[in-house]
Amino acid sequence: MSQLDAVLARIDADLDASIERLFDFLRIPSISTDSAFAGDCRRAADWLTADLKTLGFDDAAPMPTAGHPVVVGHAPKPGAPHVLFYGHYDVQPVDPLNLWETPPFEPRLATLPDGRRAIVGRGACDDKGQLMTFVEACRAWKRVTGSLPLGVTVLVEGAEENGSKHLPEFVEEHRDALKAEYALVCDTGMWDSDTPQITSSLRGMVYEEIIVRCADRDLHSGLFGGAAANPIRVLARIIADLHDADGRVTLEGFYDGVPETPPEVMARWKQLALTEDQFLGTVGLRHSVGEKGRMLIEHIQSRPTCDVNGIIGGYTGEGTKTVIAGEASCKVSFRLVGDQDPHQVSRALEKHVRARVPSDCRVEFIRHKASRAIRLPFDMPAMTRAGAALAEEWGVAPVMIGTGGSIPIVGDFKRTLGLDTLLVGFGQDDDRVHSPNEKYDVKSFHKGARSWARILAALAS
Missing domain, CATH: 3.40.630.10 (Zn peptidases)
Structure with a gap:
């Protein structure tokens, strides 16, 4: 032996x-x-x-x-x-x-x-x-x-x-x-x-927290509804606008430095024959929501992504409470590939957010992670x-x-x-x-x- x-x-x-x-x-x-x-x-x-x-x-x-x-x-x-x-x-x-x-x-x-x-x-x-x-x-x-x-x-x-x-x-x-x-x-x-x-x-990563503050306190929705800016609504728009209808991330310059996979490597990936049913079926899903025109195997390892990892805002306890929240926040992560610059992505995210926050509201960014x-x-x-x-x-x-x-x-x-x-x-x-x-x-x-x-x-x- x-x-x-x-x-x-x-x-x-x-x-x-x-x-x-x-x-x-x-x-x-x-x-x-x-x-x-x-x-x-x-x-x-x-x-x-x-x-x-x-x-x-x-x-x-x-x-x-x-x-x-x-x-x-x-x-x-x-x-x-x-x-x-x-x-x-x-x-x-x-x-x-x-x-x-x-x-x-x-x-x-x-x-x-x-x-x-x-x-x-x-x-x-x-x-x-x-x-x-x-x-x-x-x-x-x-x-x-x-x-x-x-x-x-x-x-x-x-x-x-x-x-x-x-x-x-x-x-x-x-x-x-x-x-x-x-x-x-x-x-x-x-x-x-x-x-x-x-x-x-x-893949690299950018992980940030976005806090949107509007009124200086929670408001009665019957008295202020329709007039006061709602930070949850502001945040929802920010999040919705992070992707277009084809699943691409909309941040300015986001795809700078993203390489195309060589044809010979793509051919090997195709031979692996990874299907949506094989991969997503194990978690109760059927369809990939990544960029249209890309294989599933690209979505999960060679293309960059953007995901919202958590949303907090307003009343979330049992029963009802009719308020317009004073602030709302979310946590967002980006997975990066190739030569994407995490600091450029962070700057582009801030520009995206500020363009969608009303002038009398405020926004704060907490930057947790940035790696290539x-x-x-x-x-x-x-x-x-x-x-x-x-x-x-x-x-x-x-x-x-x-x-x-x-x-x-x-x-x-x-x-x-x-x-x-x-x-x-x-x-x-x-x-x-x-x-x-x-x-x-x-x-x-x-x-x-x-x-x-x-x-x-x-x-x-």
Whole structure:
């Protein structure tokens, strides 16, 4: 039996214990966006630090930032390549809590209607379960051979779900200690339940909050209705005018820097034959609302988007209250591609909004996130080696395609550390990421760990 075969066998034998370790991690409510959970974020960092110390990361420690701590650990291997692995221990808020079938921080195993076994709980997929696939691969290598097959630095943050605040500054400050040949990220998904995927591009993001204020207080709609400006109505017009009838975003200059996909790549995407029923049918929808004349696969990974993520205004309690609100707000996100400039998009949004706000009303902008899109070279050696390793594990070559999500720190790895990033994840489209009843297939967790064991061996060679 080869070393790699022995490592894979160890992962198989240790699966139940691996799931129990993940359950311990999932029980910690490390919600980064809510200050009430700051102590729990620290507990999650401490838990991970203690686990990493058992795997040869002897100097692992939660390092302070202006926000939640960053866990860093080094396991060097002289003469071997060295990689930087990134993940995050923080999770999304659980609202609406009433839609969870069981408490979100009491993880459990469930059998899905199609017979699949799944780990259910907040963070099961995003990103604790994915992070632990890498950790479990390292654990198996350590237990079988006494060391990892190559040098590894682990960098795990606690504020990814809050825009990775303070992490770029941390990477800049510690750039010498984070030197590597490649960065590795496990926070993406598979093409389908049997086909792995290597992500070749990530969309960027602009996320802003718009607050429209009209009267200096809520007004009686019987007395002031018809005369007083209603901020909800103003906001509704702003939102409606963000798209035209063909699904295109109307902001001035929005499509500047958006590339057309090469014909040979389009041909490969067509062969994947992704249908609206396959993709949207799983969430109870049938038709894509993206730009007319574009394939569904373009809508979800290679074209820019605009979405309203929340609207607040007026009376929303039980029963009736006949008021005209004094203010209303919404949260808007844009996913960017190619060379779109997030700051130009932000300026165009402000111009769009101000043109639609009455002169005696006021508007405020809160800018939360701004990051550029990332494109990776298809001929990157790490991608080729990882592709071969994934094919060995899954019995089919991985699909290499972009994803619609954003991982802003990947851009900082390139700009600050000069590192290209290998993005391999094992999430499924039905994992309910950011939603109630988040889950992670046991198959994804198990074969994810086996996949990383193979990838580490491939990169070491």
